[in-house]
Amino acid sequence: MFVKEFRFKQTKMSKIRSSFILILFAQASCLMIGLWIHQRLTIAISNEANSVATTSKLANVPNLEDTKENPSAAQVEDRRQQGFSLFPSCVTFVWVLILQGVATHFLLHKFESAHENETQKHYHNSLSKTRELLQTRDAVIFGLAQLAESRDSDTGQHLERIALYSNRLANGVRNDPRFSKKASPSFVRLIGISSALHDIGKVAIADSILLKPGPLTESETLSMQCHAEKGAECIEKIEKRLGKCNFLEMAKEIAQSHHEHWDGQGYPNQIYGEEIPLAARIVAIADVYDALRSRRAYKSAMGHDESVEIISRQSGKQFDPAIVEIFLKMKNQFYEISESFGSSPEFQMHDFKMQSIIA
Numbered sequence: 001m002f003v004k005e006f007r008f009k010q011t012k013m014s015k016i017r018s019s020f021i022l023i024l025f026a027q028a029s030c031l032m033i034g035l036w037i038h039q040r041l042t043i044a045i046s047n048e049a050n051s052v053a054t055t056s057k058l059a060n061v062p063n064l065e066d067t068k069e070n071p072s073a074a075q076v077e078d079r080r081q082q083g084f085s086l087f088p089s090c091v092t093f094v095w096v097l098i099l100q101g102v103a104t105h106f107l108l109h110k111f112e113s114a115h116e117n118e119t120q121k122h123y124h125n126s127l128s129k130t131r132e133l134l135q136t137r138d139a140v141i142f143g144l145a146q147l148a149e150s151r152d153s154d155t156g157q158h159l160e161r162i163a164l165y166s167n168r169l170a171n172g173v174r175n176d177p178r179f180s181k182k183a184s185p186s187f188v189r190l191i192g193i194s195s196a197l198h199d200i201g202k203v204a205i206a207d208s209i210l211l212k213p214g215p216l217t218e219s220e221t222l223s224m225q226c227h228a229e230k231g232a233e234c235i236e237k238i239e240k241r242l243g244k245c246n247f248l249e250m251a252k253e254i255a256q257s258h259h260e261h262w263d264g265q266g267y268p269n270q271i272y273g274e275e276i277p278l279a280a281r282i283v284a285i286a287d288v289y290d291a292l293r294s295r296r297a298y299k300s301a302m303g304h305d306e307s308v309e310i311i312s313r314q315s316g317k318q319f320d321p322a323i324v325e326i327f328l329k330m331k332n333q334f335y336e337i338s339e340s341f342g343s344s345p346e347f348q349m350h351d352f353k354m355q356s357i358i359a
Contacts, residue, residue: 157341158290159196164337165286166195166279172326173282179322182278186246194251195283198258201231225267231255253277258284261318281320285311285327288318293338304335 170191174183202210205227209220216224235252242248257271257280264272292307302310308331315324327334 158294161290161337161341162195162198162286163192165289165334166283167192168330168333169282169286169327172330173323176326190247190250191279191282194247194254194279195286197231197235197251198254198283198287199227199231200234200255201227201229204230228256228259228268250279254280254283258287262320263317281323285319285323289334304338
């Protein structure tokens, strides 16, 4: 929005500059016409005076033919004056034109400086307001996501960790030549806040299922899996109110597809491979790592090495193998985040299926 406004101001400035040049040209034209009229009047008056003087002199000249063949010194001087009468007019024209040009230049420079100062001030004000709006947006989104997570007291700082995991992994993906065209710097910035809404659909899941301290039945599993579509629907309703924007579009992709599997065995739509949005493929690894490392109502936490090993084994099955490869290179960063943001201490897993852990 600000870029469009800035371009509009630049176009307006160009038009004003053109107007100044047009005014200068018009002034120069009027000055030239005025000097030409002045010069013609001066010549006409001079010719009339010379004509009267010549007439009076002819009365004393005996032979007009001799006078025509041998013009007097006065006649020669008159012609010379007529020839040189243009010189002061030209000098006056050039001098006044230079003065007008200098005055116009200083006036234009002053106007441009004032315009530039106003533009810079407007830019900084707009930037400050944009930052405030983004901070407000992020706070509201995070608060909304935290509300959904607050139903489970064991999640701790789950959202903070997911945001950091996703951001770090997205940055690693951006630096990989295979993803350089898909993962831009703005993609990396957006994924941190967008990932906070990955499980927003869980607000629609009953506590008896969400907090059940054990494996889910088949019907309960199906109910749990509905949170992906419900989350996407929730964000889509927000989009209809606010209009299309990048972070909501990414958040919707993540919410809907972060449980899809690379081999097509995930949910809710059983899409596979690169059909799964890149942001969802990144958050999928971050979410599973955090789920493995954190205590839940139905399990204890798992160690870092064991969690990494499980994710590695799921390469090409549940996860994008290229992103798993990047994850393995930066696994120590995940460990540091996990330790710094209060994941539960390491315990042995309870004896139930992997699907229950990452549902």
